[in-house]
Amino acid sequence: MWLDRLNIRNVRNLAEVSLKLSPKFNIISGANGSGKTSLLESIYLLSCGKSFRTHRFSNIATQNENWMGVYAKLSGNNVRSIPIGLEYRDRKNIIKVNGERLKKASELAAFLPVVVIHQESQRVFTQSPKYRRAFLDWGVFHVEQCFLSTWKHFNRSLKQRNALLSRRGQLSSIDHWNIELSENANLIDAHRRHYLDKFILLFNHFVNKLLVIDGEISVDYRRGWSEKEDYLNLLQTSLEKDRVMGYTQRGPHRADISFKINGVPLHEYVSRGQQKLLVCALYIAQAALYSQIAGRGSIFLIDDLTAELDAKHVETLLSVLDELDTQVFVTTPDLTLLDRADLLESRTFHVERGVISEVL
Ligand SMILES: Nc1ncnc2c1ncn2[C@@H]1O[C@H](COP(=O)(O)OP(=O)(O)OP(=O)(O)O)[C@@H](O)[C@H]1O
Ligand SMILES: [Mg+2]
Structure with missing residues (x-):
């Protein structure tokens, strides 16, 4: 529409x-x-x-x-x-x-x-992971029907677990929140991966249309905890460390995407104009993927x-x-x-x- x-x-x-x-x-x-x-x-x-x-x-x-x-x-x-x-x-x-x-x-x-590119949009490459997570989750939210409810459940459980950790008192219900968190964390991770697989192909397509750069762009997704580790197991074994910090240190709330050219962070390699075109390629790929999947x-x-x-x-x-x-x-x-x-x-x-x- x-x-x-x-x-x-x-x-x-x-x-x-x-x-x-x-x-x-x-x-x-x-x-x-x-x-x-x-x-x-x-x-x-x-x-x-x-x-x-x-x-x-x-x-x-x-x-x-x-x-x-x-x-x-x-x-x-x-x-x-x-x-x-x-x-x-x-x-x-x-x-x-x-x-x-x-x-x-x-x-x-x-x-x-709605997709917007404005004065501050280059922060998706240059600033904190929260901007890359917001970018990623916009895409997943609009193409995967159940993502929003999974994400809400995860955040609710995360708040509960963090509240228990920071109170430094009774931890009797922590197992319950660990299980809730781990189920939703694995779903979030799977949705994000699924989305990124399709997204990266389109991103490369639009990069090649918009500009010429001498090098390969690599896009690497980090899910917020080690690839080798089971999340439920991690929550259980890191309980003491999390307790000292007062919050859950790892999980999909710490996920990030790294963009590199020839192994160097993209924003340290390209010019300002090129960076703007790469931001455009990123959001155009997102809008194109949305129309492909949603059919509008x-x-x-x-x-x-x-x-x-x-x-x-x-x-x-x-x-x-x-x-x-x-x-x-x-x-x-x-x-x-x-x-x-x-x-x-x-x-x-x-x-x-x-x-x-x-x-x-
Ligand atoms: N709450 C407000 N009430 C009235 N005027 C406002 C308000 N907030 C901002 N303005 C004014 O609105 C005008 C339009 O701002 P806008 O940012 O849309 O301009 P622009 O055409 O995008 O300019 P530029 O080319 O410099 O980006 C500005 O002069 C600004 O000072
Ligand atoms: Mg303006």
Whole structure:
């Protein structure tokens, strides 16, 4: 499905926006501070009930306004369109799909999977494992139906076990939590492996389309505890050490993926522009795998697509995005940096101080 109509009220400097969108390619241009990222942020808010810039909803609503809203009509081939909306008032979110209120913002993600590449996205290579786990789990969550409940069970058991460890008292129920943890840890590990096997093939495919690097990229998954060790056995034998630390030291909550080129961590080897293209390959592969498995597209957002890229790589990236079975939104400060000639179904918008109009 795709976003057909989009209305925004009071999101940052976007007071009132009403757009008819392309199901394929949408380009947003405008000067610094005009409202381009705010438009992507509004789409992201509607797709997963949170922002990629802040945890505070009150900072997103236009200053001196006490509410904000993002509304859209979702359309698809041979299906009835679905109205969807998110409002924030009196410090509360109200999310409605098809006129029915959703209990949790996280339920939105199942309707409208969204992939975003923004200023901070390179942290997936450069910063802590939590960003790589989040990347991996987005993919697994959207293609493996039961992953969310397994992951929730694991986290609940982990909290219980950690609470027992930190209390330094009675450990009589620890065996129960060890068993719960180990069952779910093994499932999480299996889901992640299964996903990565398919993902790595596509990642390599898009890397080769987007750039040339002199070397082999290796992608290694580490599950968070030794490959040789049974997790239940590990939990039992590491009890004393875990007790000293006050928490469960190993498990799928410590999993990581290492990306290397010729044995060197990828981000220490490639240039800034190459790193950006590799981030694009990573997320494009994820969106492509989602459409392959789920049989429907996601929404793909790239903020400041042209930053750090030369004209040739911008052109290649555009053509790769154009082939994706996905609705795409890209922003750029300068339209002349994009050659739109080959895009079949695109709409272009210009933002000026929070006012958005279509470029015809
Ligand atoms: N809560 C808010 N209320 C009103 N205006 C805000 C709020 N938060 C941010 N702004 C302003 O909204 C404007 C648009 O910001 P945005 O980040 O969308 O710009 P942009 O077009 O992406 O710029 P750039 O090209 O520099 O990335 C900025 O001038 C910013 O200061
Ligand atoms: Mg911006």
